[in-house]
Amino acid sequence: MIPTLIRRASLALLFAVTAPTAQAQEPLKLVVGLPAGGNFDIIARLLADKLRVSLNQPAIVENRPGAQARLAIQHVKAAAPDGNTLVVAPGATIYLYPHVFKQLGYDPFIDLAPVAKLPTWELGLAVPASSPARSLQDFLAWAKAHPAAAFYGTPSAGSIQHFLGVSLSQTTGIRMEHIGYKGAAEVITALVGAQIPAAILNIGEMLNLQQAGKVRILATFGSQRAAELPDVPTAAELGLRMGPAQGWGGIYAPARTPDARIAQLNAAIVRALKEPDVRAKLAQMGMTPVDSTPRQLDEQGRRELEQWRQAVQASGFSAD
Template structure:
């Protein structure tokens, strides 16, 4: 009997030893959710950060794309996650500091339901014209849009994003009514811009900078207060005669209740990864800029949890005013598709309904 018991115990121990490494590996995996599809700026920068964090944390880090609702679906999932530091979300600022002023039923409280971990970087946006727009500078394109109102469309990575607001600010300041065309991510928006289906796009420079350098599109202006040092030839909107500035940031967040030591550990590693040359350069200036120092681009990469809170507060004040200004704004949503199609079906969807 003792021999049988010993054999059974030995078998159980061997099974436990075989299972333990696999269970440990699962517990040690850090999952970072991104609320946008693969290929866009949020996804690319998140993957660059994940590559660096795998080394600094000495653990497996995976990117889990959960596109939809301009990043709100990913935030809702992280809200429900266990506060163990193994599930985070890489989110642009709009979903946390602007959406609360626009949508009465978000499904989350941006203050109570999340723990700021790290400020991945701040950046401005590019106003880019494709082959569907006429030649000339920004004023020439705006004049053409005013004369052709049915073609006065601009694309962004989604309704309710900061680029959406920047486009509406541009429309108001210039006196040119524009229809917003909302895509599910910057990559499909850039595809249609290059294909001539939409004449103008407002989004991060990383979405179009390589196409700009290749001559396929033209970045007409940047939305920052100063010129982007990676695009010194491109004026700001103010320099182009449009009194508009707009910027945003990417932040790393966890669910509410994260222990302070976990926050500090994740924050240190996340900031170190954000300051890496390749990640910081892509965030501020796009791919191919990693050979330059991050300090030579317009933007800030890598910040502590308190920096996220300060940026949240600053953009949140802007969001309150924007919600009142753009509540009736017209927005067309382009459904996801495998091959790019010609044109986008219009609808009277109201992005800002309360």
């Protein structure tokens, strides 16, 4: 009888000691709504490696592609609000999709808690090397004179690149028709082959082509010139009043995640993005890490939600 009681007591003591440790070892999941190998997947894996160490917690990347990243957000929306399930979300899912999808399946400002902003990247308008346009003004003059041929390509309909073209048309009064492709690779093939007269893409996707003389980037759309293209003016410099536009993403937790956990995650992510090896990899991708608080990320999403409302409505585009 006594040995049995001793064994039971030992087991109870072992459970008491190991239970908190097991709970602490629940993995941090970074959910990516896009296929493996893309920019957001790469960023998530860079962060997972760093957070695993800084948080002393297992960290994994879980790819849940589908429905243009909406399935991943819906999955995180439904997760326990303990800060162990996060979504790595393109900015468009926050500020564009509410205008584009009538049945979105989530409210980004009610169902998600902002954690940290991801690196930004510049967007630019480029023409084929064979184009006579040497500046954005040249291209717009050509587009005005050739309305039946004034097309621009982007990686997909409903993307920030799509609506950036709409905004450019609205600002200049020059109508340009949009062609949505299935990814940047298709757009680049069409642009290099002069099958389209222009494209709006992330500049990181075009830098090598520009250096090789295969395309010509005429302008970027950020608030200042891209560090990688110091000789290329911004649209604002050229007198176009169309609000700055950058590509960006964010990390979000389920709503009601405790503030203390959000603050811990934010600090760890901001530190990770400053690591030299992470910065070097991001630079290769044409991306720039930024510091941000959860509040700043939330404010940016709300600000751009209003910024893009008119362009989306003017396009008449709806994904539903």
